[in-house]
Amino acid sequence: MGTVVIIGGGPAGYVAAITAARKGQQVTIIEHQQLGGTCLNEGCIPTKSLLESAETYEKVKRAAAFGIDVPADGVSVNWRGVQQYKGKVMKKLVLGVGYLMKKNQVQVIKGKAAFLTDRIVKVEKADGAEQITADRFILATGSEPIELPFAPFDGHWIIHSSQAMSLPGIPASLLIVGGGVIGCEFASIYSRMGTKVTVVEMAGQLLPGEDRDIAEVLTRQLEAAGVTIYTGTSLQSLDAAAKTATVQKRDRVEEIQAERVLVAIGRKPRVEELGLDRIGVTYSRQGIQVNENMQTSASHIYACGDVIGGIQLAHVAFHEGEVAALNACGIEKSVSYHAVPRCIYTSPEIASVGLTEMQAREKYGDVRIGEFAFTANGKALILNEQTGKVKVIVEPKFNEIVGITIVGPRATELIGQGTIMLHTEMTADAMEDFIAAHPTLSESLLEAVLNVTGQAIHG
Amino acid sequence: MAAEVIMPKLGMSMAEGTVIGWKKKVGDQVTKGEGIVDISSEKIEMELEAPADGILLAIAVADGGVVPYGTVLGYIGQSGENLETTSHAAAGTAEHQEVAATAMMEEKAVPAPAANKGSSLKISPVAKKIAEEAGLNLESIVGTGPQGRITKEDVEKALASRAASGPVATTPASAAASASTPAPMQTASAQEVVETTPVIGMRKVIATRMLESLQQSAQLTMTAKVDLTELLSLQKQLAVEIERRQEGKLTVTDFIARAVVLSLKKHKQLNSAYFANQQEARIETYGHVHLGIAVALEKGLVVPVIRHADTLTLLEISKAIKSLGERARNNQLSGDEMKGSTFTISNLGAYGVEYFTPVLNPPEAGILGVGAIEAVPMYRGEELTRCSLLPLSLTFDHRVLDGAPAAQFLGSVKDYLEHPYTLLL
Numbered sequence: 001m002g003t004v005v006i007i008g009g010g011p012a013g014y015v016a017a018i019t020a021a022r023k024g025q026q027v028t029i030i031e032h033q034q035l036g037g038t039c040l041n042e043g044c045i046p047t048k049s050l051l052e053s054a055e056t057y058e059k060v061k062r063a064a065a066f067g068i069d070v071p072a073d074g075v076s077v078n079w080r081g082v083q084q085y086k087g088k089v090m091k092k093l094v095l096g097v098g099y100l101m102k103k104n105q106v107q108v109i110k111g112k113a114a115f116l117t118d119r120i121v122k123v124e125k126a127d128g129a130e131q132i133t134a135d136r137f138i139l140a141t142g143s144e145p146i147e148l149p150f151a152p153f154d155g156h157w158i159i160h161s162s163q164a165m166s167l168p169g170i171p172a173s174l175l176i177v178g179g180g181v182i183g184c185e186f187a188s189i190y191s192r193m194g195t196k197v198t199v200v201e202m203a204g205q206l207l208p209g210e211d212r213d214i215a216e217v218l219t220r221q222l223e224a225a226g227v228t229i230y231t232g233t234s235l236q237s238l239d240a241a242a243k244t245a246t247v248q249k250r251d252r253v254e255e256i257q258a259e260r261v262l263v264a265i266g267r268k269p270r271v272e273e274l275g276l277d278r279i280g281v282t283y284s285r286q287g288i289q290v291n292e293n294m295q296t297s298a299s300h301i302y303a304c305g306d307v308i309g310g311i312q313l314a315h316v317a318f319h320e321g322e323v324a325a326l327n328a329c330g331i332e333k334s335v336s337y338h339a340v341p342r343c344i345y346t347s348p349e350i351a352s353v354g355l356t357e358m359q360a361r362e363k364y365g366d367v368r369i370g371e372f373a374f375t376a377n378g379k380a381l382i383l384n385e386q387t388g389k390v391k392v393i394v395e396p397k398f399n400e401i402v403g404i405t406i407v408g409p410r411a412t413e414l415i416g417q418g419t420i421m422l423h424t425e426m427t428a429d430a431m432e433d434f435i436a437a438h439p440t441l442s443e444s445l446l447e448a449v450l451n452v453t454g455q456a457i458h459g
Numbered sequence: 460m461a462a463e464v465i466m467p468k469l470g471m472s473m474a475e476g477t478v479i480g481w482k483k484k485v486g487d488q489v490t491k492g493e494g495i496v497d498i499s500s501e502k503i504e505m506e507l508e509a510p511a512d513g514i515l516l517a518i519a520v521a522d523g524g525v526v527p528y529g530t531v532l533g534y535i536g537q538s539g540e541n542l543e544t545t546s547h548a549a550a551g552t553a554e555h556q557e558v559a560a561t562a563m564m565e566e567k568a569v570p571a572p573a574a575n576k577g578s579s580l581k582i583s584p585v586a587k588k589i590a591e592e593a594g595l596n597l598e599s600i601v602g603t604g605p606q607g608r609i610t611k612e613d614v615e616k617a618l619a620s621r622a623a624s625g626p627v628a629t630t631p632a633s634a635a636a637s638a639s640t641p642a643p644m645q646t647a648s649a650q651e652v653v654e655t656t657p658v659i660g661m662r663k664v665i666a667t668r669m670l671e672s673l674q675q676s677a678q679l680t681m682t683a684k685v686d687l688t689e690l691l692s693l694q695k696q697l698a699v700e701i702e703r704r705q706e707g708k709l710t711v712t713d714f715i716a717r718a719v720v721l722s723l724k725k726h727k728q729l730n731s732a733y734f735a736n737q738q739e740a741r742i743e744t745y746g747h748v749h750l751g752i753a754v755a756l757e758k759g760l761v762v763p764v765i766r767h768a769d770t771l772t773l774l775e776i777s778k779a780i781k782s783l784g785e786r787a788r789n790n791q792l793s794g795d796e797m798k799g800s801t802f803t804i805s806n807l808g809a810y811g812v813e814y815f816t817p818v819l820n821p822p823e824a825g826i827l828g829v830g831a832i833e834a835v836p837m838y839r840g841e842e843l844t845r846c847s848l849l850p851l852s853l854t855f856d857h858r859v860l861d862g863a864p865a866a867q868f869l870g871s872v873k874d875y876l877e878h879p880y881t882l883l884l
Contacts, residue, residue, distance in 0.1 A: 291738075295738065299738050299739045332736075398585050398588045398589055398592075399585075399588075400584075400585040400588075400611070424583055424584070425583030425584060425585040425586060425610060425611050426583075426584055426585070427584045427585050427588060430584045
């Protein structure tokens, strides 16, 4: 039995720990905060809880449309209650990870780890330091928000995403710098809680990287919810005393006042404090360098999750954690990024898998597109959420489904079906006699696939 | 419900198995426990027993078929039972259906075209389309997906390697034919082929392993003559006592095995294995000796392993060799009994061979080839006497050790054999 030390208890780290333990290794996991990492404590889970609160508030306000009368002045947001609900969900999940560690006999040490030699790490704990030796190491220290060089986080006015999810109250106004996934999700949360939200994005559209038509749908929806969106606009300066930001779009300069400024311009891998220089593990600002087995330049040290850069998603970290642990146990396995779903929990939700239309056109030239709008879907009508569409991208020669994007109600759940299609390398013609249940939102996915060959019934 | 006959998993490393031959025809009555089909994994052949009483309703994988473990090879049920495979039969009495099914299955038993087998092959829809369009034989593609499923990437790799290996002269006609039937392998047209044997099962494993061994290690062979005169006389003396105890017979191989084990304990460098991947390489040296003894069978070579041979006396080694050899010839070895050897002995003495170059059994660092004993006149001092000489050939991996330590090991084997009493201690 070998010994494996894992640094970082987030999605990559704890999955690696369980995998290695099940392969008979003696596993220790070192985490200086809570188990569950960014995902459970300051990312995926808490933001989704806030979004669900925002969604519920919205739904109750619109209840009259369904024939349910709610007194207009009787509906309000209890921010403390929202935070408590979020806390309850997080606590349960963090305890769940702790239980999994115990069940798989993984030793958990609370502390900060750094390499002394390539076989020994020093762990700084609350009650002193400890040195731990192991045969193999897996680095999964994750990532953290990037700050603006000219305006570092102060925790009050200029805040990062972790702080934005635990504000003492609902701000009257919020300036969000960065219109990527994180920025858009917070715009969706706070605009519906009643905050006056402004989003400033440098690229020509929100969600740079996703198709323009999809980003358009979200832009219109956010604007309808009262969000002011500046695209192609750069932030010039932040004046903390006046709580004023200066932005520039081409040659026009504007000033925006906001109670708080959320900087959401990306996340950087946590590589600094591991002592990697001492042991010759190759890394850059983009992250620790690994091969397809998640092995670093030191053959007994592996890395996975956000700390290697690449796709910074919890479910990618799960997969990489498993691959890293298997290889560390001597079982050769390569990482596969073929069918990774990408979910954005805005209102409406956006979810995609595989290539975007733009990427597909670059790769295959002429591609076939099948679209289906939720306006023609019965279940969407019943839900009173008809914004959005399903887009299926098919490569023309063999009809392989190479990409699916959904914007609309429950998109993040629907994409599961699309992920199966891409994962199994499905072709559009193989779906011709597929039966989708009625009435469901899922029908839209089938209709979009059929639309590729012009066979959709309801579109 | 018809009972399924399933390709079992024989040993941890088994990925696929070969159907060697069905002993029953479709329609034959079978009894539970009766042997109905011979199969082989990489290393062993065995007979599968009928899982239930009834009639062999259908054969899903014909003779020669290579399938992943867990695949249904055939169905046993009651006459008239409806199987998907027999559903094409014209509607009629149960008897009619059965006859029709038999006919169909017998047709299938002829080497089936790839298109037929393809239907039970695990392959993604797009991979299948690409392969079919390119006229690739699906059976020849190695799937890397879950349970050997062929993915798009696998097909693209196969296409790339086909392109790299140069144009396979295809006339328009043969190209069209290759889309539905496996292209016959090219043979030099001037040769008269007497017999064509597909390389499957044990043959395929030996072919792959031996080529790998020669391509991926730095092996060379050194030889030595051993004077066995004293050992043979000792063997004769012992034979009387051993026969009296009815414990069989001590063979020269037994003595050699014991000498090898004792020498390996002294020269551990030869009791090791070389492992490498793209990133790193390592040499593992072992404290225990698991001795492989090559045994020739009609269909090929197997190497049963005497585990912890270093804890056994000469007599115990002798018994182990006999028992393993016997079970190897009766196809009764389990996969685990042919795994994990740290050094191998290959004896061709019975065929009159002298010196030869045994091929390493990877990842092992050494293999000792034993030749035929020859009686020669030899000078001992000034006196000419009759001596029995044994030729030994040691192949070792120069990546693991150099010539001098290999020579020392060979010298040690020689020394033990020339002072045979030490082998009894």
